[in-house]
Amino acid sequence: MKELIFYSRGGQGAVTAARIMVTAALKDGLYAQAVPSFGQERKGAAVYTYSRISKEPITVHTFVYEPDCVVVFDWSLLELGIDIHKGIKPGGILVANLSHMPDNLPAAYSRVGLIDAWAVTRKIIGNVPPNAAMLGALAHITNWFSLESLLFSIQEIMPGKKGDINATCAKIAFEKTVIHERANVVKREGPYANMPADAKTGAWRMERPIINTEVCVGCGICCHYCPSEVIKIEDDKKAQINYVYCKGCGICSTVCPKQAITMVLEGGVLNASA
Ligand code: SF4
Numbered sequence: 675m676k677e678l679i680f681y682s683r684g685g686q687g688a689v690t691a692a693r694i695m696v697t698a699a700l701k702d703g704l705y706a707q708a709v710p711s712f713g714q715e716r717k718g719a720a721v722y723t724y725s726r727i728s729k730e731p732i733t734v735h736t737f738v739y740e741p742d743c744v745v746v747f748d749w750s751l752l753e754l755g756i757d758i759h760k761g762i763k764p765g766g767i768l769v770a771n772l773s774h775m776p777d778n779l780p781a782a783y784s785r786v787g788l789i790d791a792w793a794v795t796r797k798i799i800g801n802v803p804p805n806a807a808m809l810g811a812l813a814h815i816t817n818w819f820s821l822e823s824l825l826f827s828i829q830e831i832m833p834g835k836k837g838d839i840n841a842t843c844a845k846i847a848f849e850k851t852v853i854h855e856r857a858n859v860v861k862r863e864g865p866y867a868n869m870p871a872d873a874k875t876g877a878w879r880m881e882r883p884i885i886n887t888e889v890c891v892g893c894g895i896c897c898h899y900c901p902s903e904v905i906k907i908e909d910d911k912k913a914q915i916n917y918v919y920c921k922g923c924g925i926c927s928t929v930c931p932k933q934a935i936t937m938v939l940e941g942g943v944l945n946a947s948a
């Protein structure tokens with residue numbers, strides 16, 4: 675299953691884009707879904723749209739937290755403090771409405787697709803949302819749904835001349851998308867495999883789990899339940915926590931059958947030596 679987040683502002687057509695993408699994926703014989711999440715309901719406000727494409731039936735209907743791909747309609751969202759890179763999986767894909775490579779991209783991205791979707795859209799259609807162009811770029815860089823199905827879906831959802839011209843816009847964007855392959859992708863193995871490369875989530879922690887190694891029997895239950903997958907059983911058969919990424923949720927402490935894990939206030943006395 676591939677999971678996507680579309681980052682946009684109200685009025686830029688990302689919700690419609692996700693709907694069109696879902697229709698295209700269905701035409702390709704895949705399963706797909708779109709889950710929009712609106713912030714303030716006004717033009718220009720940030721809008722997040724979550725989507726999934728899969729060869730198998732999709733049983734989750736939640737927002738997406740660890741996307742395989744982020745599609746950024748408007749790079750100025752970063753100026754609002756929106757972390758568009760949050761949760762990106764190692765090997766992830768970025769599709770950006772930009773003409774130049776942005777600075778300081780997380781190493782987790784393996785591919786970046788750039789398209790000046792505003793320019794393509796203005797040239798082909800006029801001053802309208804850039805969603806058809808963004809979809810063309812997305813189809814090209816991911817290859818998760820076909821261009822042919824995309825063009826059919828645009829014409830189906832936007833009947834008549836509007837559909838024809840938007841399909842043309844998507845096709846031109848598909849051809850114009852510049853793809854950058856990145857060699858320095860972070861690929862972790864083992865329990866930290868799904869952690870975003872740059873998100874030091876340990877900084878969010880209010881409480882720190884402390885393992886009493888005299889009591890721990892290495893059963894691994896805490897590893898299984900840790901939502902951040904940051905506990906592993908070391909060679910000495912004792913659990914060990916990666917504090918760089920532990921968020922301090924306390925679940926490990928709750929599930930440990932030996933009560934070997936104690937939560938202490940971050941910065942408290944016990945932490946001095948941890
Ligand atoms: S659940 Fe408790 S006893 Fe089991 S490995 Fe984790 S800390 Fe050790």
Ligand code: SF4
Pocket residue numbers: 883899900901902903904905915919920921922923924925926927
């Ligand atoms: S406190 Fe939460 S994030 Fe940290 S190790 Fe325990 S279960 Fe994992």
